[in-house]
Structures are given as structure tokens and as C-alpha cells.
Amino acid sequence: MNHKILIIGAGPAGLTAAWEAEKLGIKTLVLEGDKEVGGISRTVERNGWRFDIGGHRFFTKVDEVYKIWDEILGSDDFLLRPRMSRIYYKQKFYDYPLKASNALFNLGIFEAIRCVLSYFYVRIRPPKNQDNFENWVAARFGWRLYNIFFKTYTEKVWGVDATKIGSDWASQRIKNLSLMKAILNAFQINKSGEIITTLIDKFKYPKYGPGMMWETAYKKLLDKGHEIKLNKRIVEISKEDDHYLVTTKDGEQFKADNILSSMPLAHLPKTIKPSPSKEVLNSGENLKFRDFLSVALVINEEDAFPDNWIYIHEPGVKVGRVQNYGSWSPFMVKEGKTCLGLEYFVNIGDELWSMEDEKLIALATHELEKLSLIKKDSSLEGYVVRMPKAYPVYDLNYSKNIENIADWLSKEHKGIHPIGRNGMHRYNNQDHSMMTAVKSVRNIVLNEVNDIWKINVEEDYHEEISTGRSAPVQKD
Ligand SMILES: Cc1cc2nc3c(=O)[nH]c(=O)nc-3n(C[C@H](O)[C@H](O)[C@H](O)COP(=O)(O)OP(=O)(O)OC[C@H]3O[C@@H](n4cnc5c(N)ncnc54)[C@H](O)[C@@H]3O)c2cc1C
DSSP states (O other): EEEEEEEEEOHHHHHHHHHHHHHHHHHOEOOOOSSSGGGOOOOOTTTEEESSSOOOBBBBSSSSHHHHHHHOOOOOTEEEEOOOOOEEEEEEEEESSOOHHHHHHHOOOOHHHHHHHHHHHHHHSSOSSSSSSHHHHHHHHHHHHIIHHHHHHHHHHHHSOGGGBBBHHHHHHHHOOHHHHHHHHHTTTTTTSSSSOOOGGGGEEEEOHHHHHHHHHHHHHHTTEEEESOOEEEEEEEOSSSEEEEEETSSSEEEEEEEEEOOOGGGGHHHHHHHHHHHHHHHHHHHHHEEEEEEEEEESOOOSSSSSSEEEOOSSSSSEEEEEEEHHOGGGGOOTOOOOOOOOOOTTTTHHHOOOOOHHHHHHHHHHHTTSSOTTOEEEEEEEEEEEEEEEEEOHHHHHHHHHHHHHHHHHHEEEEEOOOHHOOOOHHHHHHHHHHHHHHHHHOOOOOOOOGGTTTTOOSSSOOOOSOOOOOOOO
């Protein structure tokens, strides 16, 4: 049988593609390499404790995305949750998004003055080469603020010196914000003098974690007649006369006219036959990833702290962020206890990645106690989850590598449509992944001509200032 649409991956992008195809009257075949759906947005369950691969806010400025989430999950299961997050640095908590009064108080008057002077210094003498993250941010915030709020965390996330990270990543996350604009935002005044609405004070979240959204989508799609096969890792895609032949690791083969691929873009050059030029193959090899592991600790305390998550800018510990799943949803935890998720940014094979689970749990417990985020001996049990390829790396050459692969696909493989996060090597949230899927399906079925590579690049979010990770930032 020749499928009109075959989808690789049952994460948010793949399942949304099937959801959109259903609306347009097409039944799809979805092939997922793992034994479960949801991709990075899954919820892991261990011994009755549920936790995310990093906390997942359901937040978007794209109404269409909210519509899809609401179609999948009824309002009883899709909670509106209060948000609180802070930065921990030198034993102090800074509100996040940053607030001028709180930052000033914590930094102390002398450090605050130094920060402002350092800002004026870069206004007069901006760093010459602003192609890298460090100089780009320092030019907009001054060196002192850069060192306090950006450097440590960014280097923890990416595992390299901030001068090796492209400025694209900063500009995507921080847009045109500068210290002056941040101060105005901190007082909640935008250009037109209006108070910024507090859209970011709340967010939607499935009662039992993000996985619930995608597990529900999976079940509903099966009910509607889509085929979704798990444990089907794609290892080869070959172009036959007028269709593609897709081969899975266990040797099964499927025919399709169009393939929506959320498998890593980096893997397409070596997966598709006939093989592309050496240059395109090299581009695939040179797209890099940062991997991730989370240690979930069950804590014998009602809530440990009120935040949903805390960014750890403290240089003396390895943990980058701590999630509090009881704050995300009370349904994620059990009476009188909470579950904290310590996030470590790693590379496959490095010391932390290879460490035995027991040692990781001991390290995580020790670090939480050192940071005084939990009382001594209140950690009861722990679980480790490793997630390869959690972050597509934006190094100095990544965009050229993407361009080479995208060019080759558009010329030689018009039936293969990259969608989603790793699928397009874009450091983006679920909403972006979903929209690339929706628009690609419309391109195929309705002959629309949406440029998938332009989606979300210009979208802005009601967030004030990002120090790195997933929180998008407000455009001025
Ligand atoms: C720590 C962290 C926190 C995050 N927080 C948020 C947040 O707060 N809000 C938010 O909206 N987003 C957040 N995100 C981003 C979100 O996880 C992703 O945007 C989203 O999961 C991407 O969906 P996707 O379908 O494109 O990719 P994925 O989720 O990666 O799914 C891809 C699927 O394809 C499968 N696959 C890969 N290769 C193959 C193959 N060869 N054959 C078959 N199947 C294959 C994978 O197994 C996977 O299931 C966060 C991400 C991380 C890492």
C-alpha cells in the first residue's frame, strides 16, 4: 500500500501532523522509533511518580496551537497553573523574569552601580565581533550583568565557552532587549506606556504532565483510523520511481508519496538513498546536539519551595535547573511529598552521562542540600532519565549546515518535509514544532506554499528577559 502521508516520529510534531491530516480527510501512517509517544515532551512514570523531561509549559502566542491542545485534551484535564520561577545565584534568589527592585536589592547598591557603569562602558566601547553569544550579550547588558545572569548558566547548558556559541541563539532568545529596555520592562512599562499584561504569570499544563497531551492524541488518532506503530526506527529512506520506500531497523518496509520527518535533520543525509554529495553528508555530521539527564528525587516535604522551577546560576554545583513537579500540577505528586527534577546538561559518554544511577542520585541529593533547597535527609528515593539529543546546538556553522541540507532536500526530495525541533535543527518549543507540522500538511494536501523555515522566527512572546533556556523573550 502506498501511503499519501507517512510521518516519522510520534512527538508533538508528528502527532500534530496526523491531527491536521485527519481534519483534511487523510489517514496517516506514523512510525515511532521509541516504545512510547511524546518525544521530548513525554512524561516519565516511575513507581507512581510522574515527571517531565524538563518542565514543559504549554504556552504560545499562536491561537491555532491552543485550539489543537484544547481539541486533544478537555478543560478538566488541561489546567491553568500559576507560574513562579527564580534564579539562584550566590545564595540569593532573583525573581525571574528579572524585576529591577528585587535585582537591585539582591545585588546591593555598589554592585548595581558597577553593573550600570559596565553597561555605559559597552555603549561607548562595544565588543567588536558580536557573532558570538558572549560579545552579543555583553554589548547589550554590559560585562558585569553578562557574567552574573548569562555566562554560567549558558555555559552549563551548552558545555562550551560562551564565545563558541553563535549569536543567533542569543538573538532568538533575547531579541532586541538591552539593559535599558529590561529596566523599563521590569517596571512593566512598554513603548506605548501600557502595563504589560501578565500572560506569563500563568500557563496551561496537562493534569498529569505533558505526556498526557500526546498519549491522548495518540489514542484519539488510533480511534480515528490512523496507524501509529511504535518501536519502528527508520534506518533508510530510498527514492523509487514515484514514491519513497522507508525501511525500519527491524527490516519492515513501507511505501509513501510524502514523508513528514521529525527525526533529526542531521541524520537525513546518511539515511536517504541515493546518498547526497560529500558536502551535504558532512553538513549532517557537523550538526551537533547537547544531551540531557534529569534526576527526579522524591522529597519528604509538602512542597520544598513554591517555584515551578529555579535556574541555578551557582558555579559550584553541576545542576542547571531544578523543577518542582508538585508546583506544576498537584496531581503529579502524592500526599505530603513532592518530586523535584534536577536537570543536568551533558554530552553522551561524558562523566555525568556515564555515571551509575545511584551515584547520580547521591550527587543530586548532595547538591540540593548544599543549595539549601531541601532539608538534610529529606530525599527518599530517586530516578534517572537520560534524553539524548535534547538540544540542537547553534554553533558558529550550524545555519550553513542546515541550509546545505535544506537546499538538497528542496531540489532532490520534494516529497520529504522536515518538521519539528530536531527535525529542523531548531531550538524551539512545542508550538513551533506543531506549526511546522500543520503548515507542511497543508502544503501537501491543499497545495499551500508555506515556507516552513520561516515559521516562528518572528513570533514574539510575553516574557521579559531570558537567561538561556526555554523561556522566550519579549520583542520591543
Ligand atoms: C529540557 C527541555 C525543556 C523544554 N521545555 C519546554 C516547554 O516548557 N514548553 C514547550 O512547549 N517546549 C519545551 N521543550 C521543547 C519540546 O520538548 C520540543 O519542542 C518538542 O518535544 C519537539 O517536538 P518534536 O515532535 O519536534 O520532537 P521530539 O519531541 O524530539 O519527537 C521526535 C520523535 O521522533 C522519534 N524519532 C527520532 N528519530 C527517529 C527515527 N529514525 N525513526 C523513528 N522515530 C524517530 C523520537 O523517538 C521522538 O519520539 C523543552 C525541551 C527540553 C529539552
